[in-house]
Every structure is written in C-alpha cells, then in structure tokens.
Amino acid sequence: MVDWAWPGTRRIEIRDPDLTGVTDINKAAEIDARRVGLSPRRVDRIWQAVEDVYRSRVHPGLSFCLRRDGEIVLDRAIGHARGVAPDCPPGPQSVAMAADTPVCMFSASKAVIAVLTHKLAETGAIDLDAPVSRYIPEFSGEGKTHTTLAQVLTHRGGFPCFPRGDGNAEVLRDWDACIARICRAPANAGGERLAYHAMTGGYILGEVIRRVTDKPLTAYLDKTLRKPLGMRYFTYGLDGRSRSRVAANHVAGMPVRWPMSKWAEAALARSFEDVVALSNESLFMDTVIPSGNLYATAEEISRFYQMMLDDGRYGDQQVLAPETVARLRRPAGRLAIDHMLKLPMRYSQGLMLGMNPVGVYGPMSGAAFGHVGFMNIFGWADPDRRLSVSLLTTGKALLGGHLIPLVKMLGQVNHECGGWRRGL
Structure with a gap:
C-alpha cells in the first residue's frame, strides 16, 4: 500500500x-x-x-x-x-x-450532564417539562421564557452558541458570567429549531442543578455517579x-x-x-464546563454506559431508576437536520441516538445510544x-x-x- x-x-x-x-x-x-x-x-x-x-x-x-x-x-x-x-x-x-x-471527553461530557439532570428529575426536585425560568428566573424574555428543560436537553433551546470570542478559558471559567451572557442573549423560540448547543446548554442545566441542590455541580456528580460507579476520574476538570x-x-x-x-x-x-x-x-x-471538559478513561466511559444498559444498575446499587433510563433513551422526535451540525441527527433528551x-x-x-465528542471521541x-x-x-x-x-x-x-x- x-x-x-x-x-x-x-x-x-x-x-x-x-x-x-x-x-x-x-x-x-x-x-x-x-x-x-x-x-x-x-x-x-x-x-x-x-x-x-x-x-x-x-x-x-x-x-x-x-x-x-x-x-x-x-x-x-x-x-x-x-x-x-x-x-x-x-x-x-x-x-x-x-x-x-485520563482523556478530555469534550462534547461526550453532555451525556453526563444529561444524566445528572434526569436524576434530579427522578427525585422530584425538578420537572423536565417545566420552563427553565422556573428555576432560573432571569432566563426569560428574548424568546426564552417558555423554553423547557427538555427542549434544552434535545438541543431545541434556541441558544446554540456563545457570541464569537466568548469561548476562551478566561470567559469560560467565570461561571456566573457565562450564565449571565446566556440569559441576556436572544434566542429562537424553544422547541421549533434543532441546533446543537455545543457549550451553552450544559451551563444552563448545570446552573439549574446548582440552584436546586445548593451544591457545586462537581459535588452532585460525585454523589450521583462518580462514587456509586467507583470512578477514579470521571469529573469536570x-x-x-x-x-x-x-x-x-x-x-x-x-x-x-x-x-x-x-x-x-x-x-x-x-x-x-x-x-x-x-x-x-x-x-x-x-474550570467546570458541563458540556465539554469531563475527564475519564475509556473503561470509565464504558462503565457509565453499561450502567444505563443495565437499566440504571451497577453492582448492588440502583444508580438510576429504570424509568429514568427509559426516558433518557427514548427518541425525542424524528430524524431531522441539525442546523448547527448540518447533519441528519436523532436525539433523546440528552443523548445522540x-x-x-x-x-x-x-x-x-x-x-x-450515547454521545460523541470533539473530535473522534465515542x-x-x-x-x-x-x-x-x-x-x-x-x-x-x-x-x-x-x-x-x-x-x-x-x-x-x-x-x-x-x-x-x-x-x-
């Protein structure tokens, strides 16, 4: 050859x-x-x-x-x-x-923030079909007031990207500033247009988790997934x-x-x-970037998906309820062109199908079901x-x-x- x-x-x-x-x-x-x-x-x-x-x-x-x-x-x-x-x-x-x-998972991190969000819904602390503004009141106006958590999970939130130049580390490490930028920005009406939220959606989901649990996102991740699954890495940053x-x-x-x-x-x-x-x-x-800087080994990522394959069970622990896993895996609409990725895609509420x-x-x-990351992470x-x-x-x-x-x-x-x- x-x-x-x-x-x-x-x-x-x-x-x-x-x-x-x-x-x-x-x-x-x-x-x-x-x-x-x-x-x-x-x-x-x-x-x-x-x-x-x-x-x-x-x-x-x-x-x-x-x-x-x-x-x-x-x-x-x-x-x-x-x-x-x-x-x-x-x-x-x-x-x-x-x-x-350990390897940076980039956008494959989105599966983890999605699972954390679904777990919070499983406990009754949030309603995925409720508007984001119920939990983040300043996330309103400019086409966002009625956007639901489920629509953010399915990349139909209407705010797919930061303004150009807002993706550097100094900006991304300032969590409150990122949330403020997203809340101020105009958005297409949620639910009407599929466009992959490369960075922004994870911040909003993470902020909901922070406000509802009154804990840092990494602490919630440790308690919900990292420790129950016995992971060494598997955290943001x-x-x-x-x-x-x-x-x-x-x-x-x-x-x-x-x-x-x-x-x-x-x-x-x-x-x-x-x-x-x-x-x-x-x-x-x-820093903590929910959509983009989870670090893990290949075995840890396989373990994470095996838990979902086993209806939320790992060893003798029920990490997620079977009903939660079923909702995570369920298609959210038909095959459609993603206007950001320019590809036909199938999504669930948080996963690529x-x-x-x-x-x-x-x-x-x-x-x-699963997620891919930048570039050639599976x-x-x-x-x-x-x-x-x-x-x-x-x-x-x-x-x-x-x-x-x-x-x-x-x-x-x-x-x-x-x-x-x-x-x-």
Missing part, C-alpha cells in the same frame, strides 16, 4: 510497525471473550480495526474499551499520551498512553496531581479551511486550532448487541486519513458482535 497523504496533512510518526511496543493491555480486566459469546477471532478482528485507526497516523494516542454482557472484552491503549505530535516524533520526553490514561498523566490533544489531519473552518468556529465560538490549544491549558482543567441503515455508531445501530451502548463501548482519541482532525479506518472500525464492532441485520 502506498503511504499517501493530502499535502499539508499533519500526521504522527510510527516507529513500531507491529505496535506491540506502544500498546498497553489491561490483562487483569480482560476476560476470555468466549464467556460472552465472542470467539477470539472476532475479538482479534475488532482490535485490528482499532489498530488501523491508529495506523492512520492521525492520533498520537488512543484508548478503547468494549464490554459485552457487562464483561470487559477489550481494555487497551496505543501510542503516546504526551510528548508526541505531528510535529514532534517519539523521543525520550514521550509518555506512553495507558489504558487508564482535572486536579493537579492527575495532570502529569492526562493525554494532550493535538491538531492533526488535513488543515481545516473555509468553509469547514467557518462552520467549526460557529459551533465552538473559537477556531478549531484555538479549541485544541485551549484544552491543554491548566486554566481549562481548573444511532440510526438504520447507518448512524454515528456504525451500520444498523438504530437501538444504540461512547455508546447497544442493547441489541449487548455492548458498551468507548473510543478516546487525542488527534483532533475534521478531515484526514483516519475517517475510513474509523468508519470500518465501527462497522467491525457491529458486525462481529451481532451482524448488520435489522432487529438483531
């Missing part, structure tokens, strides 16, 4: 062709997949597909975890967490990517002692040029390159295939040689774990 790339493409250097020297396997966790109905050959083909994503030379590091019937079949990482980039080959300063390396282990993010792939650059900047309130640089700053890790014949989680994934569960899966990557590329291997990997997972038949 000829090693070809579009001129100007930013790719990492691979010095270990068989990848054994840059692969970390959590052998203590991985089971014999035959116990859950998968042959070693099927598992090998899935892992080879993951390796092909790395071989695209876009991601300096990636980690992957797959559970079947609640058992860990694969929990592995490839590459480097730090010290390797498209313009920085491996060297003495490089830090290996491990299966338990990252403490100082963990930062030597965190995976750094890098601009990779083909240069992002107009018109894609304009679209990315509209969604993110910053340029593509600025978002990546911002994510590596201590300032970013110091799979589609048939093909969707964000691969072919024939109509029963799947976490999802598939009840038809009895899977909970996560893929965390550190190369931030909109276009590049990784796209075909990524699509093939999603297809391989679905094919090996149940086929592509409708109604598995």
Whole structure:
C-alpha cells in the first residue's frame, strides 16, 4: 500500500510497525471473550480495526474499551499520551498512553450532564417539562421564557452558541458570567429549531442543578455517579496531581479551511486550532464546563454506559431508576437536520441516538445510544448487541486519513458482535 497523504496533512510518526511496543493491555480486566459469546477471532478482528485507526497516523494516542454482557472484552491503549505530535516524533520526553490514561471527553461530557439532570428529575426536585425560568428566573424574555428543560436537553433551546470570542478559558471559567451572557442573549423560540448547543446548554442545566441542590455541580456528580460507579476520574476538570498523566490533544489531519473552518468556529465560538490549544491549558482543567471538559478513561466511559444498559444498575446499587433510563433513551422526535451540525441527527433528551441503515455508531445501530465528542471521541451502548463501548482519541482532525479506518472500525464492532441485520 502506498503511504499517501493530502499535502499539508499533519500526521504522527510510527516507529513500531507491529505496535506491540506502544500498546498497553489491561490483562487483569480482560476476560476470555468466549464467556460472552465472542470467539477470539472476532475479538482479534475488532482490535485490528482499532489498530488501523491508529495506523492512520492521525492520533498520537488512543484508548478503547468494549464490554459485552457487562464483561470487559477489550481494555487497551496505543501510542503516546504526551510528548508526541505531528510535529514532534517519539523521543525520550514521550509518555506512553495507558489504558487508564485520563482523556478530555469534550462534547461526550453532555451525556453526563444529561444524566445528572434526569436524576434530579427522578427525585422530584425538578420537572423536565417545566420552563427553565422556573428555576432560573432571569432566563426569560428574548424568546426564552417558555423554553423547557427538555427542549434544552434535545438541543431545541434556541441558544446554540456563545457570541464569537466568548469561548476562551478566561470567559469560560467565570461561571456566573457565562450564565449571565446566556440569559441576556436572544434566542429562537424553544422547541421549533434543532441546533446543537455545543457549550451553552450544559451551563444552563448545570446552573439549574446548582440552584436546586445548593451544591457545586462537581459535588452532585460525585454523589450521583462518580462514587456509586467507583470512578477514579470521571469529573469536570482535572486536579493537579492527575495532570502529569492526562493525554494532550493535538491538531492533526488535513488543515481545516473555509468553509469547514467557518462552520467549526460557529459551533465552538473559537477556531478549531484555538479549541485544541485551549484544552491543554491548566486554566481549562481548573474550570467546570458541563458540556465539554469531563475527564475519564475509556473503561470509565464504558462503565457509565453499561450502567444505563443495565437499566440504571451497577453492582448492588440502583444508580438510576429504570424509568429514568427509559426516558433518557427514548427518541425525542424524528430524524431531522441539525442546523448547527448540518447533519441528519436523532436525539433523546440528552443523548445522540444511532440510526438504520447507518448512524454515528456504525451500520444498523438504530437501538444504540450515547454521545460523541470533539473530535473522534465515542461512547455508546447497544442493547441489541449487548455492548458498551468507548473510543478516546487525542488527534483532533475534521478531515484526514483516519475517517475510513474509523468508519470500518465501527462497522467491525457491529458486525462481529451481532451482524448488520435489522432487529438483531
């Protein structure tokens, strides 16, 4: 095969062709997949597909975890967490990517703020069908007065993005200022237009949680999910002692040029390159961004989705009521064009849903639910295939040689774990 790339493409250097020297396997966790109905050959083909994503030379590091019937079949990482980039080959300063390396989830964080909001509704503290203004009185006027929490969860709140320039770390770390900006801004009438709320929706949901519980959002997350699920990371931001282990993010792939650059900047309130640089700053890790800076390992994300796959149960604890999980997974309307993402999308009240014949989680994934993150971060569960899966990557590329291997990997997972038949 000829090693070809579009001129100007930013790719990492691979010095270990068989990848054994840059692969970390959590052998203590991985089971014999035959116990859950998968042959070693099927598992090998899935892992080879993951390796092909790395071989695209876009991601300096990636980690992957797959559970079947609640058992860990694969929990592995490839590459480097730090010290390797498209313009920085491996060297003495490089830090290996491990299966338990924390990674910023970016927009995949939205699934967590959604679950926290649904949990608060489960306790009776809030009503998802009530207007946001019931809990945040200043969230009114300018088309927002009657916008409900459910509409915010489904990206129909009418306030999809901050004004340009409001996406830097200094602004985002000032929680009260962010809430004030959103409350002052005009909005389209809630419920009428689907437009992905990249950052803004999470702040409003988080503010409702803060006001109703009278606790910091991270404290509510700890009590509701992190501690019951036994997570080490799985929180917004990252403490100082963990930062030597965190995976750094890098601009990779083909240069992002107009018109894609304009679209990315509209969604993110910053340029593509600025978002990546911002994510590596201590300032970013110091703050709480409900829609965008949860840190977790691949195994933790798989564990989170397995809990929902098991109707809210983890071990001997009922973390969420089955009825809450059912509402989380229920489609909120039909397939529609998302006016921000410019793609046909299916959402529930907080999650991105799979589609048939093909969707964000691969072919024939109509029963799947989860969330993706900037860029090529995946976490999802598939009840038809009895899977909970996560893929965390550190190369931030909109276009590049990784796209075909990524699509093939999603297809391989679905094919090996149940086929592509409708109604598995």
